[in-house]
Amino acid sequence: MNRTVYSIDGKELRKIDLDETVFGLPVNEDVIWYAINNELANKRLGTASTKGRAEVHGSNAKPYKQKGTGRARRGDKKSPILVGGGTIFGPKPRDFSYAMPKKAKRLAMKSILSLKAQSDSLKIIEDFSIESGKTKDLAGLLKKFGSEERTVIILKDDDPKVKQAGANIPWLSFLSYNRLRAHDLFYGRRVIMLESAAKNLSVFYGAEEKADGAANKKTEAAE
Numbered sequence: 513m514n515r516t517v518y519s520i521d522g523k524e525l526r527k528i529d530l531d532e533t534v535f536g537l538p539v540n541e542d543v544i545w546y547a548i549n550n551e552l553a554n555k556r557l558g559t560a561s562t563k564g565r566a567e568v569h570g571s572n573a574k575p576y577k578q579k580g581t582g583r584a585r586r587g588d589k590k591s592p593i594l595v596g597g598g599t600i601f602g603p604k605p606r607d608f609s610y611a612m613p614k615k616a617k618r619l620a621m622k623s624i625l626s627l628k629a630q631s632d633s634l635k636i637i638e639d640f641s642i643e644s645g646k647t648k649d650l651a652g653l654l655k656k657f658g659s660e661e662r663t664v665i666i667l668k669d670d671d672p673k674v675k676q677a678g679a680n681i682p683w684l685s686f687l688s689y690n691r692l693r694a695h696d697l698f699y700g701r702r703v704i705m706l707e708s709a710a711k712n713l714s715v716f717y718g719a720e721e722k723a724d725g726a727a728n729k730k731t732e733a734a735e
Contacts, residue, residue, distance in 0.1 A: 513532055534626075554608070637706065644673075
């Protein structure tokens with residue numbers, strides 16, 4: 513798959529060959545949904561907590577005698593059906609996180625990258641850095657590639673100057689090629705990828721695909 517590489521001024525520079533096994537796959541919507549929900553579940557704090565009948569403050573004594581009053585029977589003031597009583601089946605602190613199979617997560621990332629490449633919302637630009645670390649310099653660069661909408665920049669590594677420049681831009685987020693997040697990548701209306709990051713992605717995911725293919729061939733030959 514050939515894609516155009518743009519300069520930081522928005523001009524076409526050259527063509528780059530992207531790995532079809534990373535950017536040209538059929539989109540698997542199910543595994544994308546699975547990956548996004550996995551990330552959201554792992555981010556949940558799970559700190560909600562309520563007090564049950566045994567935990568609320570109050571006496572264990574009956575508020576009035578069992579018989580002879582004509583009223584309903586009462587156990588104690590901590591009953592869940594009384595004001596100030598315990599909560600029935602209320603939430604307790606818990607861990608919502610769970611592990612996702614490595615192959616499924618890898619397929620989800622490749623499906624999202626393929627989706628962005630097929631919808632032309634993916635742009636590859638030459639490597640750059642914001643030496644000043646100023647927001648206005650990065651904002652001026654981004655204006656040449658479209659309007660202010662939810663944008664993801666995929667970097668070749670952790671560039672502190674670029675991240676510093678984009679810290680005050682609310683619709684902008686950064687990802688490293690080897691630490692992608694399905695939620696940010698999928699919901700980004702624009703994906704701007706550095707040229708080195710595009711090459712690294714082809715190697716990072718493409719090499720694993722080739723390794724799996726070689727392993728499968730060995731298994732079939734052994735059988």
